[in-house]
Structure formats: structure tokens, C-alpha cells
Amino acid sequence: MDNVRTELLQGTLDLLILKALSTASLHGWDIAKRFAVVSNDRLALKQGSLYPALHRLEGRGWIEAEWGVSEAGRSAKFYRLTRAGRRQLEAEKQTWASFAAAVASVLDMKEAP
Numbered sequence: 001m002d003n004v005r006t007e008l009l010q011g012t013l014d015l016l017i018l019k020a021l022s023t024a025s026l027h028g029w030d031i032a033k034r035f036a037v038v039s040n041d042r043l044a045l046k047q048g049s050l051y052p053a054l055h056r057l058e059g060r061g062w063i064e065a066e067w068g069v070s071e072a073g074r075s076a077k078f079y080r081l082t083r084a085g086r087r088q089l090e091a092e093k094q095t096w097a098s099f100a101a102a103v104a105s106v107l108d109m110k111e112a113p
Contacts, residue, residue: 013045013053015096018081018089021063027076028054054079062088 020031031054032045057063062085070076081089 011092012096013049014057015089015092016043017050017053017057018062018085018092021079021081022086022089025078025080027068027070027078029070029076031079057085060088061085 016035017031020026020034026034028047028050032047032050035043035045054063054065058065058079062082063079064082065077065079067075068078
């Protein structure tokens with residue numbers, strides 16, 4: 001299972017991006033790299049999913065961006081969480097916990113007698 005790469009659902013992707021940006025201002029490549037490292041390469045984030053999600057979150061006012069220079073010396077857009085984004089992160093975490101508990105309940109279901 002360590003080598004299984006999982007596609008992320010849109011709502012889950014938003015939650016994980018908000019969480020990543022709660023730790024530091026990051027550019028897109030760093031967000032994807034952080035997901036891979038923290039998940040032991042079980043979560044692969046494709047750029048075709050990442051950048052539309054970043055633009056969507058920026059449009060909602062949950063993140064904001066500014067241009068800077070990456071560690072590689074390249075111009076990059078760095079994203080950071082807004083105050084509204086921090087509130088949304090907390091709401092999303094609660095929603096995720098509720099969803100995970102519901103799925104766990106179904107997975108723990110006993111066979112009918």
C-alpha cells in the first residue's frame with residue numbers, strides 16, 4: 001500500500017491546500033512536494049488539479065498571492081492563508097472529521113444476522 005497513489009477529491013484538495021498554507025507561505029511546486037513528502041508519496045498532486053484549486057481558493061478570498069523568488073532562484077507566485085481562509089480551514093476540518101466518522105461507522109458495520 002505504500003506505493004499506492006491516490007487521486008484527491010476536490011473538497012479534500014481544498015482542505016489540504018488550506019492546511020499546507022496554514023504552516024507557511026508556499027508556491028505551487030512546494031505545496032505538491034510537501035503533500036508527497038508528508039504522505040510518503042501516497043498523495044500525488046497533479047498540476048492540472050493544483051493550480052485551478054489555488055485560483056478557486058484565491059477567488060473565494062481564502063488565500064492570497066504575491067510574486068517572489070523560489071529557493072531555485074526563479075520567479076514564483078507564493079500563496080498564503082487569509083483570515084477568512086483560517087476560518088474556512090477550521091470549518092473544513094470539522095466537516096472532514098464528521099465525514100470520516102460516518103465512513104468509519106459504515107466500515108465497522110456488522111453482518112446482518
